[in-house]
Amino acid sequence: TRAGSTATTSGRSRCPAGHVFMLGDDRALSRDSRTFGPVPEDALAGRLLARVWRWRADRVGSLARGLD
Numbered sequence: 894t895r896a897g898s899t900a901t902t903s904g905r906s907r908c909p910a911g912h913v914f915m916l917g918d919d920r921a922l923s924r925d926s927r928t929f930g931p932v933p934e935d936a937l938a939g940r941l942l943a944r945v946w947r948w949r950a951d952r953v954g955s956l957a958r959g960l961d
Contacts, residue, residue, distance in 0.1 A: 913937065 908914045912931035917923020
């Protein structure tokens with residue numbers, strides 16, 4: 894988030910159809926969908942091939958359904 898702003902963690906919200914909610918890898922310093930909101934799918938460039946979580950081998954995997 895930007896300096897002086899905070900990301901809310903209370904409650905639940907729903908990502909609109911046709912959008913993705915993106916989180917940065919450093920939650921304390923990332924400016925991501927918590928700052929800018931959901932991103933329209935047609936604004937994405939590239940394709941996610943794998944997701945990696947640090948320190949746990951059982952959390953490495955590929956997406957069952959990719960974005961085209």
